[in-house]
Amino acid sequence: MKVAIIGTVGVPANYGGFETLVEQLVRHNQSEDLQYAVYCSKKSYSDERWVYHGAKTEYVGLNANGIQSIPYDILSLMKAAKKSDVVLILGVSGCAFLPVFRLFSKKRLVINIDGLEHRRDKWNKWARRFLKYSERQAIRYGDVIVTDNKGITDYVKNEYGKDSELIAYGGxxxxxxxxxxxxxxxxxxxxxxxxxxxxxxxxxxxxxxxxxxxxxxxxxxxxxxxxxxxxxxxxxxxxxxxxxxxxxxxxxxxxxxxxxxxxxxxxxxxxxxxxxxxxxxxxxxxxxxxxxxxxxxxxxxxxxxxxxxxxxxxxxxxxxxxxxxxxxxxxxxxxxxxxxxxxxxxxxxxxxxxxxxxxxx
CATH class of the missing domain: 3.40.50.2000 (Glycogen Phosphorylase B;)
Structure with missing residues (x-):
């Protein structure tokens, strides 16, 4: 089974909770039947490698954070649609594209929606509206929604009437x-x-x-x-x-x-x-x-x-x-x-x- 992971800077992990999650998923993969492909920002790695702890690496020539994060995630999704059986999406910024993605791909989508980004003080009104819209598309089009805290699990159930899988982070x-x-x-x-x-x-x-x-x-x-x-x-x-x-x-x-x-x-x-x-x-x-x-x-x-x-x-x-x-x-x-x-x-x-x-x- 080929599983693409998108939505992070990539591996090796230098910082960030999602990057560490990807690093550990790759390192703890003991199955010969599971092949990870991690989508990485070419802007963040001077030395490109094709394999990392058994996982394939795919590079996208955009920054994974900031204003470029949305096209970065969309390009990653388009590439992953051709090469994977399952796509693990970390974060919702690229999920605004999912209505289009579903027109040409029925690949299984597992989406970790992170921590209710649209409620964070650091975003302006328009960014919050976009993030809320993206979250809504993630919930609608994701086959499995992952939450990392019971508070968010309850939010997804109350807000959207949908069950989610509760999986925390390791430390x-x-x-x-x-x-x-x-x-x-x-x-x-x-x-x-x-x-x-x-x-x-x-x-x-x-x-x-x-x-x-x-x-x-x-x-x-x-x-x-x-x-x-x-x-x-x-x-x-x-x-x-x-x-x-x-x-x-x-x-x-x-x-x-x-x-x-x-x-x-x-x-x-x-x-x-x-x-x-x-x-x-x-x-x-x-x-x-x-x-x-x-x-x-x-x-x-x-x-x-x-x-x-x-x-x-x-x-x-x-x-x-x-x-x-x-x-x-x-x-x-x-x-x-x-x-x-x-x-x-x-x-x-x-x-x-x-x-x-x-x-x-």
């Missing part, structure tokens, strides 16, 4: 076997002491409550935080960095992709803070859960579902301050629950098998 790829000496060296590089800092990692966007978290720590000079993100990508990020970088207990760090560095930083933090308020199950949250550290997450249905209501939750800077300073809370129970949930729900081996079941007619 165990971040686990690295590093020595205490190496970890200490990594912490020293970032100016940190084990157990004496909180950690937050995210894209720097308003919906991720970056300002809320940093405002809380600006009121707690005895509590340290390392906040990792893409601060230069937006006016919001630059303004927030300028506002809070003067506080000695707040360390503002640009994006970190080295898994060994991330392993040491996650393994030795006191708390992991997760401010995402939209988007279903977030990969960075799932990854953090494997490290058995207390997680304090923004209070929304997606985060509560991902953590099974066993983390601590905040909805304002005041609440976050109170939680961190409350010595009576069962943070050890929080930490052990996060690891247990991650082991049970968020391992890539399980998730790869769940996707593979969807390809069969």
């Amino acid at each position: 165990d790829h971040v686990l690295q076997d590093i020595s205490a000496q190496e970890a200490a060296g990594i912490l020293n590089k970032y100016g940190l002491t084990a157990g004496d800092y909180s950690l937050a990692i995210c894209r720097i966007e308003p919906e991720n409550n970056v300002h809320t978290i940093l405002e809380a720590f600006s009121r707690m000079p005895d509590k340290n935080i390392l906040f990792i993100g893409n601060w230069d990508k937006s006016a919001y990020g630059k303004e927030i960095r300028e506002r809070y970088s003067a506080f000695p207990n707040i360390k503002i760090q640009s994006a970190v992709y080295d898994l060994r560095d991330l392993n040491a930083l996650r393994s030795n933090c006191q708390f992991y803070l997760h401010g995402h308020s939209a988007g279903g199950t977030n990969p960075s949250l799932v990854e953090a859960m494997f490290f058995a550290k207390p997680i304090i997450a923004f209070d929304c249905i997606y985060n509560r579902e991902s953590t099974e209501n066993k983390a601590n939750y905040f909805s304002s800077a005041d609440e976050l301050v109170k939680i961190i300073n409350n010595t009576t809370l069962d943070f050890k129970g929080n930490a052990s629950s996060m690891q247990e949930i991650a082991d049970r729900r968020y391992r890539w081996e399980t998730i790869a098998r769940q996707y593979e079941k969807l390809y069969h007619y």
Whole structure:
């Protein structure tokens, strides 16, 4: 069976939740009967390769993100229609083309609709309308709809009257076997002491409550935080960095992709803070859960579902301050629950098998 995967930058994965998903699906394919073909952006890879961990790679000469993402997905779909038995579509931006696609192809479509993109604050009115239209076409023409969080599963059922398959993201790829000496060296590089800092990692966007978290720590000079993100990508990020970088207990760090560095930083933090308020199950949250550290997450249905209501939750800077300073809370129970949930729900081996079941007619 030939399965095309479209809608991502491609493989090898350099960043992004969908890119990591594709990487892990390919790496965990153990079936001789299943052949993946991953559609990749020629703009993102200087060295083209024809095979990656057993998967074929097909290159499209457009950017996978930004304004070109729509024609990128459409061209990928047109190529995949000729070469595949099943098309796995990640995201809805190219799904506006599906009414036309269905005129000339009856290939099985498995579509992960992502995290309700049309509700995100970063899009203007017209972009939101387009994304909502694309989502509607995905639901109408997809043979199987995949959701990554029960909150989105319920949304699809209530909004469209359609059932979907709930498959989350994995996170165990971040686990690295590093020595205490190496970890200490990594912490020293970032100016940190084990157990004496909180950690937050995210894209720097308003919906991720970056300002809320940093405002809380600006009121707690005895509590340290390392906040990792893409601060230069937006006016919001630059303004927030300028506002809070003067506080000695707040360390503002640009994006970190080295898994060994991330392993040491996650393994030795006191708390992991997760401010995402939209988007279903977030990969960075799932990854953090494997490290058995207390997680304090923004209070929304997606985060509560991902953590099974066993983390601590905040909805304002005041609440976050109170939680961190409350010595009576069962943070050890929080930490052990996060690891247990991650082991049970968020391992890539399980998730790869769940996707593979969807390809069969």
